[in-house]
Amino acid sequence: MKSNSSTLIKLLVLGCLSVVCVAEDFDFFYFVQQWPGSYCDTKKSCCYPTTGKPAADFGIHGLWPNYKDGSYPSNCDPNNPFDQSEISDLRSSMQKEWPTLACPSGSGIEFWTHEWEKHGTCSESVIDQHGYFAAALNLKQKLNLLQALESAGIQPNGDSYSLGNIKDAVKSATGFTPFIECNVDESGNSQLYQVYFCVDTSGSDLIECPVFPHGKCGSQIEFPSF
Template identity: 70%
Template sequence: MKFKCLALINLLVLQYLAILGISKGFDFFYFVQQWPGSYCDSDKFSCCYPPTGKPAADFSIHGLWPNYINGSYPQNCDPNNPFNESEISDLISNMRMNWPSLACPSSSGESFWSHEWEKHGTCSESVLDQHSYFETALSLRQQTKILQSLTSAGINPDGGSYGMENIKDAIKEGTGYTPWIECNEDSSGNSQLYQVYLCLDSSGSNLIECPVFPQGECGSEIEFPTF
């Protein structure tokens, strides 16, 4: 009987530690913004504007993703905490402007935001509740001003090609931190600027130099398409 009780206690402790690891066991966040012109000018995606019309020609939020230093990431951590639009009612107009969905069919963004919260946000709820998660991402977008950093360096969304190192240097000059650039291919197979990754510490408070970058790389020259 004594051994059964000890075994049960050990099992409960392991379960508790597993839960604790899910809720707290990440090392940093990727904050990811995407260029809508590259999303829409690619055979990889179907592009549909929201019911309100074409979004602004500016970088928009893709997500705020908890990650591990080894390159992996937690996901779908808490099925008991689904997306609840009422918790972010004061942020909706800001989100529709700065976190629009370009996926088809056309939508106001709720399914996109729900996906981001349930897959990624629930893994950060030990430091960011649902409202704080979305509010933090919106604040980071306002803080980083990616397009402004690029255009100030003469890198414009005009369909031209620009040096990858020049793009990185311009974003670092504007934000203070080294970005990671993700490319995709346009309908003609040319590499183009698609997403910009910056990193946030695990408290969700401060931008940091990324401890690790995703795999993959772009060419030395990439297009910056119009939108």
């Protein structure tokens, strides 16, 4: 009898663990936007989506659940795949605000599938699939990054600007400290590539980042045209 009880307890514990894995907890989101000119201006190059060249504006890369220790959950629920019908009312906005630049040219479906299945499923205990993509679109509208930079005289024209001035311009306009990620062009110049903000677990309100990603930019950053 004792052996049977022990086995039952083990099964219950394993069952609880499997549920925890699906409804993974997390501490905050990174909301990440990328500059298309920098994505394209590398050895890897880029391909415009099948809908045509995107606007010369920051595009959404993703909304990523994270932990305060710098790690993050991923691929939390293989039983909840991306479903186009869930976001049919958002699709035109997503094509504009969340365009794919990967080669070969695509419609965006593959990009959005990856983002939902790797990152979005880890927030499904808080927001469903439609809510996840809608939250990212709302955040993009709330954070007009290009306007924030241009208002401070920082233009996407191939000139270089100080990292400090870029951060100050964004914080002044949004009220929150961004993390700036750079990439390197074919000439070895540091470029403004991605801008990270932190968002609470509801996916709606900006917060100061409890931890920043790893990475380093040069003191002078090129802002390429697109």
